[in-house]
Amino acid sequence: RKEMEETSARVMEMVELVPVTRAHALEDEEVAKMSGQLFAVAEKGYKLDLIQALFGSVGWAVFQIFQVICLAFTGYLAIGGKIQAGDITLYQSYFATVVNQVSSIVTLLPTIAKGIESVNSIGEVLLSEDIEDNEGKEKLEQVTGTFDFEDVCFHYKNNEHNVLNHLNLHVKSGETIALVGESGAGKSTILNLVIGFNQAESGKVLIDGKDISKIDLRTYRKHLAVVPQTSILFSGTIRDNITYGCENVSEEELQKVIKAANLSNLIASLPKGLDTMVGEHGGKLSGGQRQRISIARALIRNPKVIVLDEATSALDSISEKLIQQALNNLTEGRTTFIVAHRLSTIRDADRIAVIADGRCAEYGTYEELMALQGEFYQLKQIQS
Ligand SMILES: Nc1ncnc2c1ncn2[C@@H]1O[C@H](COP(=O)(O)OP(=O)(O)OP(=O)(O)O)[C@@H](O)[C@H]1O
Ligand SMILES: [Mg+2]
Structure with missing residues (x-):
């Protein structure tokens, strides 16, 4: 029983x-x-x-x-x-x-x-094999992290409506690109194209110039870290949750990641430290703490590409600051796709892409888009 x-x-x-x-x-x-x-x-x-x-x-x-x-x-x-x-x-x-x-x-x-x-x-x-066929496809040994969306169209099977309609987007290696747009604009859909969960219907998604549909996705994903919108923890210790899927992590590496994810204080305050059980779904931790553990889990993979769906739930300003610092440590020098809700995240991004009507309606730095006084400007006006 x-x-x-x-x-x-x-x-x-x-x-x-x-x-x-x-x-x-x-x-x-x-x-x-x-x-x-x-x-x-x-x-x-x-x-x-x-x-x-x-x-x-x-x-x-x-x-x-x-x-x-x-x-x-x-x-x-x-x-x-x-x-x-x-x-x-x-x-x-x-x-x-x-x-x-x-x-x-x-x-x-x-x-x-x-x-x-x-x-x-x-x-x-x-x-199950029918979801994905990686057999015989080109294996990626190295990933630089350059992405190109070329005329990408996409719609979900059970839905006629075209979510992405001739989307074009270029992301340089090491760059952080913030995706903003209304709810339902297709931001998460774009992230799933980057992960390879969604496949472009027409047009191409290129990684380092290679068509993502022609590469062995498992080899590519070894260089990828995903931080989902809701932090997914499993019952086990904090250590288990951070090192999920990474074997032979040295103590030194772990400590570095904990510091970068702003978890040092939390772990020091717990009697059992890293070996504290987080409870089912991490229920014994606060939302902000769970998010930082999620970030640490991404950091420890030392990925080339990061896909991040920022949580919409409001956090207090201290928690937000801790997460912001952790995020900055995470995204540095790595190609990052981030669905951004917080102003601080948006400001820190190298480029912002406003997604509307299934395409990239505006693209540029924060200052550029504010000066343009277009969709992004309006979005910001509504939010603040
Ligand atoms: N699995 C699915 N099956 C069918 N339609 C879907 C599916 N996922 C999303 N959609 C539809 O596709 C559109 C884009 O969804 P998506 O999740 O990409 O939006 P989003 O920009 O991430 O929104 P939010 O900011 O609310 O997360 C929406 O109209 C949604 O209803
Ligand atoms: Mg979404």
């Missing part, structure tokens, strides 16, 4: 983590980690199946015998004149009702067994 509950919690967390797992090309590691627990559950499930099969067949026989005995008993009573012959059917149907109720409880057990089976398929989902 306990194992099953634990596993289902782990599976839930794992499912939530899937975007991060895949974006960081860690599918194999995750499956290996999970399979131990899955086997334990599978064994439990197998035993349960056996018991249930036994219970089911023996139960059926017992019920049948029970009814025969009842029939004999009522028959005996009828012969003795205690009840009328017609009442036998009545009593038989009572007995049948009782038997049905009991057996319906028994049939609940297969449902439980099915639950266990579905656990097994999670691994298959992660590794």
Whole structure:
């Protein structure tokens, strides 16, 4: 029971983590980690199946015998004149009702067994090949981090509306580009094109001049770090959450990352330090602390490319400052795509792209766009 509950919690967390797992090309590691627990559950499930099969067949026989005995008993009573012959059917149907109720409880057990089976398929989902075909594609050993969107069009399958409509965008290596625009403008969609979760319908997305649809995405993603809009932590220690997917991290490296992510004070204040359990979904930490752990997780990969969907939730100014510093440390010298909501992030970006009507409506530095007094200027007027 306990194992099953634990596993289902782990599976839930794992499912939530899937975007991060895949974006960081860690599918194999995750499956290996999970399979131990899955086997334990599978064994439990197998035993349960056996018991249930036994219970089911023996139960059926017992019920049948029970009814025969009842029939004999009522028959005996009828012969003795205690009840009328017609009442036998009545009593038989009572007995049948009782038997049905009991057996319906028994049939609940297969449902439980099915639950266990579905656990097994999670691994298959992660590794499923039809989502992505990397076989035989060019492997990227090195990534410089230059991106080109050339006339990219994109719409979601279940939606006719063109989210991206001939989008053109050039991002230099090492540059931070802030994507701004109204809700639903397509900012997250662009990030998913960068990760390779979305594929351009027409036009091209080029990384270092190579068409992203023609490269082995797993090799590219080794150089990529993703910081999602909501920080996704799993139950475990702070250390586990930071080093997720990175083995053999030296203590020195870890300390450097903790400092850069502005986590030193937090960790020093905890009795167990790095080995503090964060609780389910990191529930024992504040939103700002979770975000900084997310940033540390990105930093430790020492990526070439960063994809960051800034959280919209408001933070107090101290927390915001801590995150801002951590972000600056993260993005330095790396190509960064950031969906920016905070003014400070927008100001710190090298370039700003205003996304509207499925394309890049305005592009330039903060000063340039403010001077232009166009869409960006208006967006800022509304916000402040
Ligand atoms: N998985 C999906 N399936 C179908 N339509 C989608 C899907 N994801 C997004 N869309 C649609 O595509 C459009 C762009 O969505 P996107 O998430 O890129 O917007 P966004 O600019 O990131 O917005 P926000 O600032 O609110 O996060 C929206 O109209 C949205 O309804
Ligand atoms: Mg979004």
